[in-house]
Amino acid sequence: MAREESLSQERLTVGVAARLSRYLQVLTQAKKMGRDSISSQEIGEYTNVNATQIRRDLSGFGKFGKRGVGYNIDSLIGEIRGILRTSGQHNIALIGAGDLGRAIASSTVFADHGFHIAGVFDSDPRKVGTQISSLSVQNPATLAEMVREKNIIVGVLAVPPAAAQPAADALVDAGVKIIFSYSDALIDTPPDVTVHRSSPAAALLYALYFHLT
């Protein structure tokens, strides 16, 4: 227990934090499917991380799978959320109410991990006021106010490449610190803002390499 506490107070390396996030994604889905336990081999198959690496990462904070049974999913989810300090609910702002924005708002891809879409924004006046899931599309002029009121630190960009930089600028001006962009476009932000991009093509290039060689 002492060991566990001390480890969860240490700052994780980028690699460990990234892998724990991916394990958490798999565990959350397995729980949704009604599963109680899961083996390191299975987590490995779903994350493309080596099972030995997974066991090493999890034993680092005192979790050991039972032979023939695996890890208790609920307990592991709680533990990883605690370590990543992301147990709470986080509000996010979604920019873009086109096909992609609609797909994101109606999926559970964020909600499953505690990210609540607090507002959808679009600069197209024809889209403002229309309904997406339970949300009414808003004018970006109201973005800063919502970011302040709902304590939003994450913004998701679902806009065409040419609109990515201005939309990111609006998020940054509003005080958002983490941006996830579905566009490949390069975005410049101040040093205290981090940008993550969806990179399906990069993932495929890399998968293709291992398939072709």
Added chain:
Amino acid sequence: MAREESLSQERLTVGVAARLSRYLQVLTQAKKMGRDSISSQEIGEYTNVNATQIRRDLSGFGKFGKRGVGYNIDSLIGEIRGILRTSGQHNIALIGAGDLGRAIASSTVFADHGFHIAGVFDSDPRKVGTQISSLSVQNPATLAEMVREKNIIVGVLAVPPAAAQPAADALVDAGVKIIFSYSDALIDTPPDVTVHRSSPAAALLYALYFHLT
């Protein structure tokens, strides 16, 4: 030159291949923006990879940036494509013609990296025959034939979580070896098929950790 040749014939590690794919994504976008050269610092800002690591990766195959100028983008793109052996055009099958499928088909996120969407499929009879970009949505019954004819080894899943496994099964039966899924759902495939999943929430959890601590 001899060194470069020998290195590009070696099998890359998973980490290097993944990073090269991400550099390639950034270089491709920078080229689209009309840029001729780029520094390791800039690649680092866009990929969240350390500039020292980038210089090490690139010098490994004989590419050295010029101080104050950086790397020649065209030359680096050609080099990385050669090393990843993904210089050609690759046909992909897109499964799902909903909001997400439409957004994917009308974006250049795959085309920019040499992935050509050869066909869009949907099991909903009301969608079959409708037009998405320049493609007519097809019945999944024709999937295997197209995979054979167009030599498709990559399938992209843009379906709701509950439809992910049956859609993946159809791709696997048709002979597809690499699947990219936009759904979080866990998918079981034979060992010779690799599945990559879009993981926006995992990326955010991980970004949040470094932001909050």
